[in-house]
Amino acid sequence: MAAPDTSRREYARRMNRVLDHIDAHLDAPLDLAALAELAHFSPFHFHRLFAAWMGETLGAYLQRRRLEVAAQGLTLSPDRSVLELALAVGFGSGEAFARAFKQHFGCTPSAWRAGSAARWAAYLGEQRRQLGLLPQQHRNLDQDGRATAHDDAGSFFEPPHQASELFIMDVEIKTLAPQRIAFLRYIGPYGPAITEFWYQQFTPWIEAEGLAGRPCYGIGHDDPSITPPERCRYDAAIAVGPDYQPSGAASVTELPGGLYAVAKFRGDNREIGTAWSELFREWLPASGMSCDGRPCFELYDDPDGAEEPGTGIFHCWLCIPVVKG
Template sequence: MSSQENQAIYARRMHKVQEHIDQHLDQALELGTLAEVAHFSSFHFHRLFAAWTGETFGDYLRRRRLEMAALRLIAQPGASILDVALSVGFGSAEAFARAFKGRFGCTATEWRRGQSDNWASQLAAIRNKETVQKSNPGQALGKQDQESGADLADHENSPQSFMEIPMKVKVIERAPVKIAYLRYIGPYGQPISEFWHKIVSPWMETNDLFGKPRYGISHDDPGITSADKCRYDACVEVPAGFVASGPCFTTVIPGGSYAAARYFGTGSDIGDSWTHLLRDWLPASGMQLDARPCFEYYPIDGRYDAETGAFECDICIPIVPL
């Protein structure tokens, strides 16, 4: 077996582990259990996981629990802080409070009262600085302080834009679908468009996957998770007998109830649409998120404007009653 094939096997196994973690954050997750999910020995799994993710298992699990809690604190304002803590696997409010403040620098109550916007602004400033450094490293250092202030101001004003987005939301039932996907890790936005164009499209052509429904799964909220750890899966619906080949992976998007909002645009404001759905519509809906992933659904007959690059998709979030 070639080195490339071995790497693909390791990646598939680790993706299964990450998927299992996200689906069971409210439960005790033992190292031995996850080693079984990955089909590795318990003795070697911890070292393999750390080498593959860049984080120890304990650090990764703590980060995912806190990031999901941060999202639920905003999306479910009626839920008590203790309920949110328990929903992501913390055994007590005290343990959660210590961990949350250590991660985000504020209490859960302060996060709900507006500190989440400050955190998102800091992440946006970091992303913008990194973009400038890559595109024009000579000017990056000289503009650093100026840009930091400008980015913070712009982000503080940005919530007004998504508050005004006209968005019709429908609650729909979706059947489970098998997908094949390629994973991108890094900042959301334009890099994801480039990923679809340069990497995913050639792979779809090689595997005769054009003309099938597509999905984009954003596993992380870029307003909470640092850009270097944001995961995005570019997915194509495949038949039950499809066998993964090359660098792709397969999984199933679970069925059930989803809130779906139709989006049409160039993608420049799709982040605002996501924010509106998660932080405005959901808290007022009487619903809450569960462990299924959020995704964008690109129907076969979706509109596309070749002149402007505008496209159509449904933004979907999994929901269950409070």
């Protein structure tokens, strides 16, 4: 009989496989039997196991993820119609989507889109209040005080409007190669708990695996302004080769390549959430680009030198998947 810790790690790998499959196939039918087979559980037990593991039934989880992804699309992809976004997350009609959306968020999809600017402002205002920061108190995060972006050919986009001056970052458009990664998953509120997860679980694990020194990634799968804090998912990941086999609770996947907006962050762990929010609120709408369905992530390309000794300051790259137009 498997030891309790070993059994729990195996369950984590199976459930992570299901969650990742769901996110990649929100536009397709996702029936219990197929997901149970993916997790190597019997359909009879899978529904109960999923509910116990996630704290909500499979049906509730599928509905919530579809609506949250659509809500992100309404905010970040203003050129896509409500019906297009509804179909992209698996709803059969705009009417069914509108009813479900209003029941979940308390407003129509059109009202949600119209209120995006005010909602972002309120969310950022609360983040700033919690940090105790005013715009003029905040450090600049680039070298020359400008916010610019250029693509691989060297052309420039207009800088974002200056409604907010908290974070001013150079944003470069780069084509990144796909990367095979091994990861441990955390589910819960973003913020200080992720730092604890990184140092108490992820760092000891990569050292035990002999993986220290490789590029690391922090992958946030959910928008904390939309998803309830206790249900947000975050993967602490590290680059691995094609022959690596995971151990413990780790899973292996491929981080997609393609076009990304890449910005250098330097600050403490309290500030990174606000930096992400500023990029989405200020830079993205003014860039002429849209965010697609690949995950956003933080890249620590020099993990040994990512933290400045004795200061609590660290640096990384913030990477947003984008498409032109």
